[in-house]
Amino acid sequence: MSEVIKSLKSRKHRLASSFIQLNVLTGKGHSNGEAFSFESKLHATGNYPLRPIKTEILQVNIGKMCNQTCRHCHVDAGPDRKEIMTREVMQQCIDAVKNSDFNMVDLTGGAPEMNPDFRWFVEELDKAEVNIIVRCNLTIILANPRYYDLPGFYKAHNIVIISSLPHYSARRTDAQRGEGVFAKSIQALKMLNEVGYGMEGSGLELHLVYNPSGAYLPPSQESLKKDFKRRLKTDFDIEFNDLYTITNMPISRFLEYLIQSGNYDAYIDKLLEAFNPLAVDGLMCRNTVSVGWDGYLYDCDFNQMLDLKIGDKIPLHISEFDEEKMLSRAIITNQHCFGCTAGAGSSCGGEIV
Helix, strand or coil: CCCHHHHHHCCCCCCCCHHHHHHHCCCCCCCHHHHHHHHHHHHCCCCCCCCCCCCCCCEEEEEEEECCCCCCCCCCEECCCCCCCHHHHHHHHHHHHHHCCCEEEEEECCHHHEEEEEHHHHHHHHHHHHHHECCCHHHHHHHHHHHHHHHHHHHHHHEEEEHHHHHHHCHHHHHHHCCCCHHHHHHHHHHHCCCCCCCCCCCCCCCECCCCCCCCCCCCCCHHHHHHHHHHHHCCCCCCCEEEEECCCHHHHHHHHHHHHCCHHHHHHHHCEEEEEHHHCCHHHEEEEECCCCCCCCCCCCHHCCCCCCCCCCCCHHHHHCCCHHHHCCCCCHHHHHHHHHHCECCCCCCCC
């Protein structure tokens, strides 16, 4: 029987506080200190302050409730989290999309499907003729009979599905995401394939996400994609379109793991040493705006989890969204940003360079 994991918040863990996390990340007690700040790296590359290039993607966290409690989760999501976006805030997101240049809405959570207004939100976004991504954890499809028809619903609205699958083996996937998750994920992938997702010529996109299971950087995205395609096809006759490698961010439950395992200093050093200035141009904060479940605005999903709201003199809430002001802002950065600039770079769409 695997260990039952609960959210940091429900455990009243000190790292449930974004203030405490930021104290850890800004080098208090860390040997490298301020000399190796992310801000200093941006100065050296001529990119300080970091500014947006365009408003292309609206990434919306519609709730922290999830049917899983994964060890690496930067959202600290789980069944015990009750924060859920209301239909009123969803409508404000739709209004912002209609009155701006966003061409993609990226729905995330938690498990976004657990929000009771999820389907209404998707239908209204579809009417607004915007491309839609849903970050589906796969097991939600099998969590309850009311979710069994999700593959058909996704297909009806031509949704792009992005799903995390830590590995093509049960042992490594279950170690990160919970006992039995791999088997359910494979079953869900088969259901998605059956309606056309990931199949050649269908136009229905199914992408997988790989996060390392430990305190190391992901391998080459292209080589890992080949391995995943070969093994999933050979072992389970499963097809998918692309695979994205994403570096684990040293925040929330992954930060807890790093500290408990004694890997924190070594992992931070690894991120600092792997800083790639070429990744700065492609950072997702430069074309994406993140919306929290309560409608507050952030430069990215990771800033959202650290409660680092959009900078001064910019409307803080989606109800007051102003694209012109948003494009003029300075992006808020901190030490966790080294996670997005290490090696080949990391974004919600995988490698950057």
